[in-house]
Amino acid sequence: VTGGEQTTGAWRARPQPPESDRAAALDAAVGRLRDASPELSASVVLVRWQAAVLAGLAFAATVGLLLATAITATVLAGGLIALYVVALVDRGSVVARSLGQGRVHTAPIDEPELAARLPTYTILVPVYDEPEVIGRLVSGLGALDYPPELLDAILLVEEDDQRTIAALDRLAVPDWLRVLLVPASEPRTKPKACNYGLEFAVGELLTIYDAEDRPEPNQLRLAVAAFSAEPETACVQARLDFYNDRQNLLTRWFTVEYLFWFQFFLPGLAAAGRPVPLGGTSQHIRIDALRDAGGWDPFNVTEDADLGIRLARRGWRVGVIDSATYEEANSDPINWVRQRSRWYKGYLHTWLVHSRAPRQLVRDLGWRGAGSVLLTIGATPVLAAINQLTWMCTLVFVLGAPHGAARLFPAPVFYAGTFCALFGNTAVVYVVLLSVRISRRYYLATAALSYPAYWLLMAVAAIKAVWQLWLRPSFWEKTAHGLTAGVAEPPAGEATA
Amino acid sequence: VRLVALACLLGACGVPSLALSIAQSPADPLPAVAPLALVAAACSLLLVAVPLRAPRVTDTETDVIASLAPLLLGGWMLATAAGRLGDHFWEWRPDLVGLWLCAIGIACVLLGTRAAGFLAAPLAAAALAATPITQLLLTGLAPGPGRAALVAAFLTGLPFLVKRAPARRVRLVRLAVAAAGVLGAAAAAHELGAGAGVAGLIGASSGVIAGAAYAGRRRPGTRRGVPLGTLGRSRVALLLVAGGAVAAIELGDVPRWPIAAPGTYGSVAAPPGAASYELRPGVTVAAWPFDPGGPDDQLGMVVLTSGQSVPAVVTVPFDGLVHWPVDACPTVQTLRLDGLRVDLHLYADVERGFRWSTLQWVSRRPGGGLERVDAILAQGPSGEPSELPAFAPDLGLDAERTAGRFVAARHLDCQLDVPQGADVLGTVLGRVLRGTA
Numbered sequence: 018v019t020g021g022e023q024t025t026g027a028w029r030a031r032p033q034p035p036e037s038d039r040a041a042a043l044d045a046a047v048g049r050l051r052d053a054s055p056e057l058s059a060s061v062v063l064v065r066w067q068a069a070v071l072a073g074l075a076f077a078a079t080v081g082l083l084l085a086t087a088i089t090a091t092v093l094a095g096g097l098i099a100l101y102v103v104a105l106v107d108r109g110s111v112v113a114r115s116l117g118q119g120r121v122h123t124a125p126i127d128e129p130e131l132a133a134r135l136p137t138y139t140i141l142v143p144v145y146d147e148p149e150v151i152g153r154l155v156s157g158l159g160a161l162d163y164p165p166e167l168l169d170a171i172l173l174v175e176e177d178d179q180r181t182i183a184a185l186d187r188l189a190v191p192d193w194l195r196v197l198l199v200p201a202s203e204p205r206t207k208p209k210a211c212n213y214g215l216e217f218a219v220g221e222l223l224t225i226y227d228a229e230d231r232p233e234p235n236q237l238r239l240a241v242a243a244f245s246a247e248p249e250t251a252c253v254q255a256r257l258d259f260y261n262d263r264q265n266l267l268t269r270w271f272t273v274e275y276l277f278w279f280q281f282f283l284p285g286l287a288a289a290g291r292p293v294p295l296g297g298t299s300q301h302i303r304i305d306a307l308r309d310a311g312g313w314d315p316f317n318v319t320e321d322a323d324l325g326i327r328l329a330r331r332g333w334r335v336g337v338i339d340s341a342t343y344e345e346a347n348s349d350p351i352n353w354v355r356q357r358s359r360w361y362k363g364y365l366h367t368w369l370v371h372s373r374a375p376r377q378l379v380r381d382l383g384w385r386g387a388g389s390v391l392l393t394i395g396a397t398p399v400l401a402a403i404n405q406l407t408w409m410c411t412l413v414f415v416l417g418a419p420h421g422a423a424r425l426f427p428a429p430v431f432y433a434g435t436f437c438a439l440f441g442n443t444a445v446v447y448v449v450l451l452s453v454r455i456s457r458r459y460y461l462a463t464a465a466l467s468y469p470a471y472w473l474l475m476a477v478a479a480i481k482a483v484w485q486l487w488l489r490p491s492f493w494e495k496t497a498h499g500l501t502a503g504v505a506e507p508p509a510g511e512a513t514a
Numbered sequence: 515v516r517l518v519a520l521a522c523l524l525g526a527c528g529v530p531s532l533a534l535s536i537a538q539s540p541a542d543p544l545p546a547v548a549p550l551a552l553v554a555a556a557c558s559l560l561l562v563a564v565p566l567r568a569p570r571v572t573d574t575e576t577d578v579i580a581s582l583a584p585l586l587l588g589g590w591m592l593a594t595a596a597g598r599l600g601d602h603f604w605e606w607r608p609d610l611v612g613l614w615l616c617a618i619g620i621a622c623v624l625l626g627t628r629a630a631g632f633l634a635a636p637l638a639a640a641a642l643a644a645t646p647i648t649q650l651l652l653t654g655l656a657p658g659p660g661r662a663a664l665v666a667a668f669l670t671g672l673p674f675l676v677k678r679a680p681a682r683r684v685r686l687v688r689l690a691v692a693a694a695g696v697l698g699a700a701a702a703a704h705e706l707g708a709g710a711g712v713a714g715l716i717g718a719s720s721g722v723i724a725g726a727a728y729a730g731r732r733r734p735g736t737r738r739g740v741p742l743g744t745l746g747r748s749r750v751a752l753l754l755v756a757g758g759a760v761a762a763i764e765l766g767d768v769p770r771w772p773i774a775a776p777g778t779y780g781s782v783a784a785p786p787g788a789a790s791y792e793l794r795p796g797v798t799v800a801a802w803p804f805d806p807g808g809p810d811d812q813l814g815m816v817v818l819t820s821g822q823s824v825p826a827v828v829t830v831p832f833d834g835l836v837h838w839p840v841d842a843c844p845t846v847q848t849l850r851l852d853g854l855r856v857d858l859h860l861y862a863d864v865e866r867g868f869r870w871s872t873l874q875w876v877s878r879r880p881g882g883g884l885e886r887v888d889a890i891l892a893q894g895p896s897g898e899p900s901e902l903p904a905f906a907p908d909l910g911l912d913a914e915r916t917a918g919r920f921v922a923a924r925h926l927d928c929q930l931d932v933p934q935g936a937d938v939l940g941t942v943l944g945r946v947l948r949g950t951a
Contacts, residue, residue, distance in 0.1 A: 352571040480579045497571050
């Protein structure tokens with residue numbers, strides 16, 4: 018994508034849509050899914066029966082712990098360990114499926130027939146309070162190998178985001194990039210901004226990038242090829258990776274996690290025909306399927322994962338393409354916890370939304386699909402939150418041998434727990450190490466071996482997520498970007514792996 | 515706000531430590547408070563004075579959640595784990611680890627997670643350096659003030675010097691220069707008659723400054739000499755103060771044990787023919803049997819450890835001197851017998867019904883130095899002869915055996931009752947003193 022350079026501040030010369038269209042688009046962005054399918058909207062955290070069940074369980078556990086401590090604790094510990102075992106087996110099966118038959122598109126993209134019928138592509142780039150990275154946006158998107166006349170790139174800026182707007186004024190925004198000012202309204206979330214952009218999108222296919230993203234140049238063409246090869250596929254997810262993976266131990270852990278998630282886990286889910294929780298960016302979607310599904314849920318802070326499940330419930334398939342988008346890995350622990358807590362909160366919220374009508378969920382996805390939603394979306398944050406408690410219990414048990422511990426852990430529970438602690442943790446470390454080996458990024462081996470320390474951060478984030486889901490379910494915990502000072506970025510479009 | 519937080523942090527460190535040390539050693543509780551409180555004070559003052567060079571990303575919820583685990587674990591260690599170690603409490607000092615965790619938890623809440631992370635390393639190093647067993651393991655010799663200072667300086671300063679150096683070759687040279695600076699300056703100061711704490715402080719400072727000066731000289735374009743401006747804004751300064759604070763603790767000169775004044779307990783002398791070993795330079799141990807005067811199935815043995823300082827005699831693990839016939843579960847209680855305070859350690863073979871009660875105290879020797887007396891009273895199950903542990907000093911495996919026994923004895927019920935009344939134990943105590951004085 019080249020040409021069409023402008024002078025600074027020229028973006029203001031291109032008018033915003035008429036006010037009536039803006040108001041209608043805003044209404045649709047906020048209310049489309051909530052009004053059409055309220056049972057799938059995250060505008061409410063718990064429906065009545067869910068609240069009653071959770072309250073009943075909490076009450077039963079409290080009364081049980083007071084009146085019959087040993088039995089209740091045994092049941093709780095046994096239930097938790099059972100959940101660990103099932104989740105472990107499930108993840109193992111997905112990884113095995115991925116190793117045997119990972120469903121990753123690597124279709125040829127230069128065939129003349131394909132080049133002759135490239136569709137119009139909409140690219141949404143939502144930004145909020147990110148003046149420090151807005152400058153990289155143009156170079157990142159400008160490296161894409163796609164005809165500019167077929168590109169409908171939209172930069173979504175909140176109209177009261179003065180810092181970003183000021184940064185835009187200092188930038189030479191090219192012609193192929195439209196700037197849409199999103200009217201200020203609640204909820205202030207990325208999916209609401211994307212829904213707003215969707216109302217003005219003109220492409221056949223659509224993708225989302227963050228401002229600091231560096232997609233590989235061939236990504237759009239590869240997505241087109243994947244859609245051509247599989248008409249029943251509504252969405253393909255590109256691999257996310259980091260350009261600052263060597264910055265510190267945290268970015269290495271983060272990279273190792275993404276290697277596992279995007280190289281093993283998502284392809285395994287796709288190969289098994291199970292719902293795929295989409296990544297935050299670089300998801301390429303047929304725009305008609307997206308509109309049919311109701312767009313993104315503006316009240317859900319992991320709208321991407323939610324959209325993946327809704328697409329699956331409507332019978333669409335989700336695939337994975339072998340193209341990477343390079344992002345900035347969160348290099349600061351507190352910033353990381355905030356970002357991850359948002360993801361976990363969204364996962365929990367998404368699971369609660371889709372479990373409101375369990376029978377319908379099973380009808381839509383089958384038992385395996387519904388179980389996958391439970392284990393992939395629901396169990397991930399729950400187990401991460403409980404991890405801290407179980408580790409502390411293990412430490413106290415090993416070092417302190419508190420009296421009565423044997424009564425709380427009868428032999429079957431004890432041996433299953435020991436199996437989880439020893440085999441499960443080792444297996445996870447082995448798999449992430451395998452990801453490092455396959456990607457040939459051996460400098461990440463230390464991070465893979467020390468991966469359990471990363472779980473401590475995850476535990477903090479998960480507890481924060483549960484807390485926030487209770488108090489501020491739709492609050493968008495903003496991630497600070499631009500913390501990579503001193504870290505060399507790759508030239509736009511170049512792979513760094 | 516930070517000054518208030520500093521006061522809270524000091525309180526959080528000091529109050530539990532004070533309470534615990536009063537319970538363990540009413541003679542002089544202050545030294546147990548000193549290490550973490552001093553380091554926390556130094557670090558917090560630096561935090562107040564020098565803003566952190568880090569992204570200004572903060573999150574109160576994260577601070578609170580991050581504080582939970584260290585507070586709970588630290589509280590548990592202070593409340594429970596310390597008592598489980600029995601006579602090994604003074605070797606391992608689990609209260610320091612518990613206090614470290616509590617201090618980190620409090621710092622998370624009051625100063626933020628980032629500041630707590632900043633404090634974690636120097637506080638941990640201070641806690642470790644103040645632990646006698648750490649010095650014992652690292653040096654192989656009896657802990658002393660000079661050694662404590664050196665260990666503290668190494669633990670706090672040198673790893674960070676290595677980390678901060680820009681390149682591998684320079685890093686190694688810098689490490690060598692810093693290590694030489696520490697050793698040379700500390701040794702020189704000690705030889706010149708400076709107190710051990712002062713020597714340690716000088717040593718730590720010298721190491722840091724020597725390393726920094728070398729690095730500054732090697733960098734092109736930088737002026738010669740010590741880059742004081744950079745040094746003052748760096749973690750090195752923080753660690754320097756932390757190491758110095760620990761070094762200032764005079765471990766050897768302050769008694770931490772319920773020491774009896776000469777003439778109160780009386781000194782215990784080994785009879786002719788008692789088995790005797792020199793464990794370390796200046797530290798000897800002897801053992802001999804005695805008649806406890808009770809039923810025929812009771813046996814007694816005295817183990818006497820002599821040295822020049824409290825750490826010298828206290829940090830000889832009792833399990834390194836005698837070997838129990840089985841995995842014995844230890845527990846400790848403090849008793850007052852005839853107006854005197856002694857520690858009663860109980861060991862038990864729960865399955866077979868054997869019990870060993872050990873009365874322990876430290877007293878000053880009339881001719882100088884100190885001695886630790888362990889009077890063992892062995893009692894078998896009713897009608898069966900008792901067994902005494904074997905006297906076979908083997909300090910080489912002290913740490914491993916202690917840790918191993920602690921873990922291996924987990925399955926035993928350690929909540930033992932005092933098997934004899936105070937009058938019986940008082941009789942035993944009297945016999946030990948009369949029979950050997």
